[in-house]
Amino acid sequence: AQTVTQSQPEMSVQEAETVTLSCTYDTSESNYYLFWYKQPPSRQMILVIRQEAYKQQNATENRFSVNFQKAAKSFSLKISDSQLGDTAMYFCAFERSQGGSEKLVFGKGTKLTVNP
Amino acid sequence: EPEVTQTPSHQVTQMGQEVILRCVPISNHLYFYWYRQILGQKVEFLVSFYNNEISEKSEIFDDQFSVERPDGSNFTLKIRSTKLEDSAMYFCASRGRGNEKLFFGSGTQLSVL
Numbered sequence: 001a002q003t004v005t006q007s008q009p010e011m012s013v014q015e016a017e018t019v020t021l022s023c024t025y026d027t028s029e030s031n032y033y034l035f036w037y038k039q040p041p042s043r044q045m046i047l048v049i050r051q052e053a054y055k056q057q058n059a060t061e062n063r064f065s066v067n068f069q070k071a072a073k074s075f076s077l078k079i080s081d082s083q084l085g086d087t088a089m090y091f092c093a094f095e096r097s098q099g100g101s102e103k104l105v106f107g108k109g110t111k112l113t114v115n116p
Numbered sequence: 117e118p119e120v121t122q123t124p125s126h127q128v129t130q131m132g133q134e135v136i137l138r139c140v141p142i143s144n145h146l147y148f149y150w151y152r153q154i155l156g157q158k159v160e161f162l163v164s165f166y167n168n169e170i171s172e173k174s175e176i177f178d179d180q181f182s183v184e185r186p187d188g189s190n191f192t193l194k195i196r197s198t199k200l201e202d203s204a205m206y207f208c209a210s211r212g213r214g215n216e217k218l219f220f221g222s223g224t225q226l227s228v229l
Binding site for chain 2: 043095
């Protein structure tokens with residue numbers, strides 16, 4: 001079974017600074033997808049970024065980028081130029097690449113607070 | 117961007133009562149899911165549904181739970197006899213094909229008193 005571990009329950013950062021959220025996972029699969037989801041106080045699940053394990057290039061989406069280390073099974077999220085609206089819970093998630101109705105396996109989340 | 121719609125946004129019920137949570141997935145999607153999040157905890161998979169049958173279910177999804185896609189547009193989660201520990205946010209999600217982007221609804225907060 002796959003597991004996802006987020007070792008930082010809470011983090012804070014000053015507005016405009018850079019912050020990195022950690023995530024490690026355990027799997028015996030060779031092909032899979034990794035995700036970061038943002039959950040603001042409204043509790044909606046918002047996809048931040050997605051990484052395909054067979055792609056060596058790290059995914060980026062504007063101010064959000066990942067550091068994907070497949071051998072180390074590590075998938076960290078870097079948020080540059082942090083904004084007050086980035087304050088939220090961030091969940092790392094794993095999905096097998098089998099096609100079909102694969103489920104997401106989530107970590108416990110990191111609560112990020114951006115301070116003015 | 118298309119949306120997954122969930123109703124109601126908040127439902128309060130008495131312990132032992134039946135509840136039905138409703139979802140309208142995106143119209144051309146084929147794979148449907150329910151996830152649950154107890155307040156302050158991680159999001160947990162409940163069940164996946166494809167081709168009018170359950171593909172996979174978790175240990176949480178016991179005999180008290182059932183899912184249905186009665187009319188080709190709605191996707192429902194029924195809890196037959198609610199317990200206090202069923203209080204949680206329930207998210208519906210859908211996708212067009214396997215491993216495509218998963219679209220989440222905005223959730224139904226279920227409170228069991």
